[in-house]
Amino acid sequence: MITVSAYNCSRRNLSSSLLFPLFKSQARRQPLSSFTSSTTRNHHPSAVSTPFPRPRCYHPTPKLTKLKISQRAIFADKMGLTVKATIASFGGKLFKLSHPSTSTGTDMAVNIYLPPSALKSPGTKVPVLIYLSGLTCTPENCSEKGFFQHGASKRGLAVVYPDTSPRGLNLPGEKDSWDFGEGAGFYVDATQEPYKKGYNMYSYITSELPKVLFGDEEFGKYLDSERVSITGHSMGGHGALSLYLKNPGMYKSVSAFAPIANPCECAWGKKAFGGYLGEENKEEWKKYDSTDLIKGEAWRGNKDARVLVDVGTGDNFYKQGQLLPENFEKAVKEAGVEGVTVRYQEDYDHSYYFMASFSDDHVDHAAKYLGLL
Numbered sequence: 180m181i182t183v184s185a186y187n188c189s190r191r192n193l194s195s196s197l198l199f200p201l202f203k204s205q206a207r208r209q210p211l212s213s214f215t216s217s218t219t220r221n222h223h224p225s226a227v228s229t230p231f232p233r234p235r236c237y238h239p240t241p242k243l244t245k246l247k248i249s250q251r252a253i254f255a256d257k258m259g260l261t262v263k264a265t266i267a268s269f270g271g272k273l274f275k276l277s278h279p280s281t282s283t284g285t286d287m288a289v290n291i292y293l294p295p296s297a298l299k300s301p302g303t304k305v306p307v308l309i310y311l312s313g314l315t316c317t318p319e320n321c322s323e324k325g326f327f328q329h330g331a332s333k334r335g336l337a338v339v340y341p342d343t344s345p346r347g348l349n350l351p352g353e354k355d356s357w358d359f360g361e362g363a364g365f366y367v368d369a370t371q372e373p374y375k376k377g378y379n380m381y382s383y384i385t386s387e388l389p390k391v392l393f394g395d396e397e398f399g400k401y402l403d404s405e406r407v408s409i410t411g412h413s414m415g416g417h418g419a420l421s422l423y424l425k426n427p428g429m430y431k432s433v434s435a436f437a438p439i440a441n442p443c444e445c446a447w448g449k450k451a452f453g454g455y456l457g458e459e460n461k462e463e464w465k466k467y468d469s470t471d472l473i474k475g476e477a478w479r480g481n482k483d484a485r486v487l488v489d490v491g492t493g494d495n496f497y498k499q500g501q502l503l504p505e506n507f508e509k510a511v512k513e514a515g516v517e518g519v520t521v522r523y524q525e526d527y528d529h530s531y532y533f534m535a536s537f538s539d540d541h542v543d544h545a546a547k548y549l550g551l552l
């Protein structure tokens with residue numbers, strides 16, 4: 180593993196050493212302004228806006244060239260992605276990264292997989308699949324054993340694996356249980372003390388992380404900000420579904436493994452939403468609940484929802500009533516929404532054995548709507 184101190188990670192030596200041979204082979208630098216020329220493909224019928232703001236507008240990296248090198252190093256250190264390791268995987272490269280986050284007030288770890296097609300044709304941006312992980316996970320769980328890289332390599336898409344919460348805030352109670360606090364951010368913006376200080380995973384995933392990724396001087400060259408889909412597992416399945424349903428048009432499609440599909444009605448969701456959003460604020464809870472969101476005005480009657488869900492019938496959390504996919508299915512039916520597929524996979528449990536068995540399907544689901552199939 181290559182470990183690099185943040186001090187050494189100015190943009191200059193990123194290109195010439197850490198990402199070698201990925202970036203060294205790219206002698207000509209592509210200006211960030213070229214991002215704005217990419218055309219939108221495969222508009223989602225329900226899209227109401229351009230998914231992500233154009234990188235040029237919100238990331239000041241282009242101005243780095245006008246700064247003195249000493250200033251540039253400080254600036255890059257504050258804003259950018261620090262490469263911790265580069266690992267070959269299915270013909271592409273997995274980058275283990277971190278960056279300072281204003282949403283959480285901490286450094287955030289994130290892994291990015293670039294497929295071989297991206298590395299072979301620098302300058303050609305590939306679509307992106309964001310994978311949101313479940314309770315207790317870091318970016319490593321799925322990178323190591325979800326096998327998304329297999330399908331992503333074949334179809335030519337990048338996979339982004341964010342962390343599940345801030346780490347190191349040292350808030351009271353933050354580490355008392357495995358299903359709340361550290362490793363359990365639930366993809367909401369907390370409104371309650373002390374968690375509102377940094378448990379803002381909703382804003383982090385939907386707003387800050389895209390700015391960091393697509394605006395990054397190096398990684399931004401490879402990632403297409405206009406072709407993004409989202410997926411996730413368990414708590415991350417709830418995250419993927421709810422972020423997709425809350426933001427029509429932001430993502431081209433969604434899929435989920437064993438999602439917590441109706442958090443307002445299960446023990447995990449009640450604990451998390453109560454702690455982050457307040458025990459009494461049930462109307463706020465519903466704003467992050469996929470079973471409520473699908474019945475909302477934005478989705479009612481939608482004929483092309485682009486949702487794939489897999490649940491294992493041998494999943495103990497499913498049996499305990501933590502996932503409640505039937506409630507989601509009922510809401511879909513009531514709302515007259517079409518294009519939602521919920522599959523029950525015989526005997527599969529909640530683990531990454533289940534995930535790895537169907538990750539190719541989920542990559543293909545995304546690839547279809549990202550214009551790759």
Ligand SMILES: N[C@@H](CCC(=O)N[C@@H](CSC=O)C(=O)NCC(=O)O)C(=O)O
Binds near residue numbers: 316412413
């Ligand atoms: N307490 C156990 C079990 C936690 C667990 O099963 N976590 C799942 C996600 S559950 C819903 O979000 C998981 O993905 N675990 C990581 C893994 O690699 O399997 C524990 O602490 O592991």
